[in-house]
Amino acid sequence: xxxxxxxxxxxxxxxxxxxxxxxxxxxxxxxxxxxxxxxxxxxxxxxxxxxxxxxxxxxxxxxxxxxxxxxxxxxxxxxxxxxxxxxxxxxxxxxxxxxxxxxxxxxxxxxxxxxxxxxxxxxxxxxxxxxxxxxxxxxxxxxxxxxxxxxxxxxxxxxxxxxxxxxxxxxxxxxxxxxxxxxxxxxxxxxxxxxxxxxxxxxxxxxxxxxxxxxxxxxxxxxxxxxxxxxxxxxxxxxxxxxxxxxxxxxxxxxxxxxxxxxxxxxxxxxxxxx
Amino acid sequence: xxxxxxxxxxxxxxxxxxxxxxxxxxxxxxxxxxxxxxxxxxxxxxxxxxxxxxxxxxxxxxxxxxxxxxxxxxxxxxxxxxxxxxxxxxxxxxxxxxxxxxxxxxxxxxxxxxxxxxxxxxxxxxxxxxxxxxxxxxxxxxxxxxxxxxxxxxxxxxxxxxxxxxxxxxxxxxxxxxxxxxxxxxxxxxxxxxxxxxxxxxxxxxxxxxxxxxxxxxxxxxxxxxxxxxxxxxxxxxxxxxxxxxxxxxxxxxxxxxxxxxxxxxxxxxxxxxxxxxxxxxxxxxxxxxxxxxxxxxxxxxxxxxxxx
Numbered sequence: 001x002x003x004x005x006x007x008x009x010x011x012x013x014x015x016x017x018x019x020x021x022x023x024x025x026x027x028x029x030x031x032x033x034x035x036x037x038x039x040x041x042x043x044x045x046x047x048x049x050x051x052x053x054x055x056x057x058x059x060x061x062x063x064x065x066x067x068x069x070x071x072x073x074x075x076x077x078x079x080x081x082x083x084x085x086x087x088x089x090x091x092x093x094x095x096x097x098x099x100x101x102x103x104x105x106x107x108x109x110x111x112x113x114x115x116x117x118x119x120x121x122x123x124x125x126x127x128x129x130x131x132x133x134x135x136x137x138x139x140x141x142x143x144x145x146x147x148x149x150x151x152x153x154x155x156x157x158x159x160x161x162x163x164x165x166x167x168x169x170x171x172x173x174x175x176x177x178x179x180x181x182x183x184x185x186x187x188x189x190x191x192x193x194x195x196x197x198x199x200x201x202x203x204x205x206x207x208x209x210x211x212x213x214x215x216x217x218x219x220x221x222x223x224x225x226x227x228x229x230x231x232x233x234x235x236x237x238x239x240x241x242x243x244x245x246x247x248x249x250x251x252x253x254x255x256x257x258x259x260x261x262x263x264x265x266x267x268x269x270x271x272x273x274x275x
Numbered sequence: 276x277x278x279x280x281x282x283x284x285x286x287x288x289x290x291x292x293x294x295x296x297x298x299x300x301x302x303x304x305x306x307x308x309x310x311x312x313x314x315x316x317x318x319x320x321x322x323x324x325x326x327x328x329x330x331x332x333x334x335x336x337x338x339x340x341x342x343x344x345x346x347x348x349x350x351x352x353x354x355x356x357x358x359x360x361x362x363x364x365x366x367x368x369x370x371x372x373x374x375x376x377x378x379x380x381x382x383x384x385x386x387x388x389x390x391x392x393x394x395x396x397x398x399x400x401x402x403x404x405x406x407x408x409x410x411x412x413x414x415x416x417x418x419x420x421x422x423x424x425x426x427x428x429x430x431x432x433x434x435x436x437x438x439x440x441x442x443x444x445x446x447x448x449x450x451x452x453x454x455x456x457x458x459x460x461x462x463x464x465x466x467x468x469x470x471x472x473x474x475x476x477x478x479x480x481x482x483x484x485x486x487x488x489x490x491x492x493x494x495x496x497x498x499x500x501x502x503x504x505x506x507x508x509x510x511x512x513x514x515x516x517x518x519x520x521x522x523x524x525x526x527x528x529x530x531x532x533x534x535x536x537x538x539x540x541x542x543x544x545x546x547x548x549x550x551x552x553x554x555x556x557x558x559x560x561x562x563x564x565x566x567x568x569x570x571x572x573x574x575x576x577x578x579x580x581x582x583x584x
Contacts, residue, residue, distance in 0.1 A: 014381075015350070015378075015379030015380065016376075016379045016380070016381055020376070020379070021376065021377050021378070021379050023376075024373055024376030024377045025377060027373075028362065028365075028373050031364070032362070032364065102360030103356065103358055103360060104360045104361070104362065106322075106325060106327055106354070106356045107356070107374055107421065108374075108377060109325075109326060109327060110325040110326060110327065110349065110352070110354040110356075111349055111350075111374065111377050111378050112346065112347050112348075112349040112350050112378065112379065113377055
């Protein structure tokens with residue numbers, strides 16, 4: 001080992017901005033979460049959505065029923081929200097829990113970076129994966145359709161806007177949920193089980209309670225139902241909707257934001273304690 | 276107090292457990308050894324300094340700034356935690372570079388500094404290997420690399436020699452001394468006391484969350500010498516020996532610690548050691564071994580931690 005210690009002197013280097021410092025964490029987090037399982041699920045989503053979208057569009061144009069609602073087909077079943085749930089669990093569960101659990105958060109926060117930047121970076125990384133999984137497949141499918149000339153550009157553009165709107169809304173919800181539950185534990189596994197458990201419980205409980213009580217507003221408690229209602233509205237389907245799409249969109253956005261703020265509040269109180 | 280780090284009655288609780296209990300000390304320029312047994316509060320103090328914990332009471336300043344919270348002053352602080360996990364899927368170079376990017380260094384500068392720091396800690400050959408393949412000693416060294424890569428004024432090293440092989444310990448100790456010579460200030464915690472003795476004579480001793488002694492180890496020794504000094508003796512006739520020693524007026528107490536062992540406390544170690552050989556000659560007693568139980572830093576610590584018992 002060579003012994004040639006640096007000589008202390010006032011730093012003359014121009015430092016990067018807060019944004020760039022946070023970006024270093026985003027990059028690290030994106031790499032960390034790019035596991036084989038996540039990539040497989042995302043790739044499967046891309047493949048499935050693109051195939052369904054193109055086949056359905058070709059069929060609709062042949063029978064003359066092509067419209068904006070044609071593009072809604074991949075999102076017409078709960079499969080897509082559940083793929084989102086898998087991605088959210090895969091990339092979001094360890095987002096905060098892992099850093100606190102193994103105390104690597106110390107390596108970040110002992111540096112000149114603010115907690116809010118750290119959290120924003122974590123949210124950006126988790127959200128990026130979710131956007132990649134939710135918006136990307138639809139856009140890829142529409143690009144294929146556009147290239148093949150199976151739908152007019154204006155219709156494809158409207159479809160793209162709908163995919164972006166629904167995808168971002170779902171990503172906000174799942175990002176907030178994942179961060180909130182990840183901030184509550186130091187075990188990635190527990191956070192993952194919690195994310196899955198919360199969503200699945202709501203999916204099972206909401207229709208049951210709604211049916212038993214006859215109170216249809218309980219259906220808003222189901223994130224998947226909310227997402228599907230918003231998707232139906234965004235793709236121009238006139239209804240009937242299981243829930244009011246506007247209310248569902250508000251619930252998804254506000255609940256997602258609330259969860260994200262909760263994660264921030266929780267992390268501001270987390271002290272990294274040794275054994 | 277106007278040290279590099281000043282602590283004034285700092286208290287930190289973990290529920291019912293006191294991590295620090297009115298800890299007051301001033302850490303001066305150069306290398307300061309923070310010594311104490313496991314659970315004494317060393318890591319708690321480091322986490323407070325690193326901004327990972329918040330004091331429940333008292334004030335703690337680092338380079339003149341409050342230790343809790345965010346701030347640009349952290350650019351001037353390097354922290355090498357004892358337990359923090361590394362990013363195991365990264366290579367050594369990526370690990371240090373990433374943290375330098377979080378520090379605010381541009382990409383090229385961060386890479387250049389990372390390579391330099393890795394070379395300093397002697398990991399150049401392993402720098403492109405993933406951290407999961409590093410040995411414990413190598414992990415300690417890469418943690419040290421991330422700690423010094425941004426050339427901080429103050430370097431906090433929490434048990435830096437833990438898990439490092441003997442050769443590595445010697446090298447890291449030499450590096451710490453050189454960092455100090457080059458103008459850095461270091462606070463080094465350890466429970467391996469002889470290593471701190473080799474590194475610095477400036478120490479802060481901590482036990483039960485309190486600073487029990489601070490300053491030059493020789494001054495602490497003087498303090499000790501003004502109190503009863505412990506000597507362990509081994510003899511086949513401990514009772515006979517105890518009877519003879521009990522007649523000396525500077526002997527404060529005699530304790531039988533084992534069937535053939537005595538622990539003697541004397542107010543005058545010099546007189547004791549001078550008179551002991553004559554006892555052997557004139558009285559014909561057999562003394563198999565003499566050991567000054569508080570002849571090193573470990574004993575100083577135990578003495579002070581025990582309240583001078």
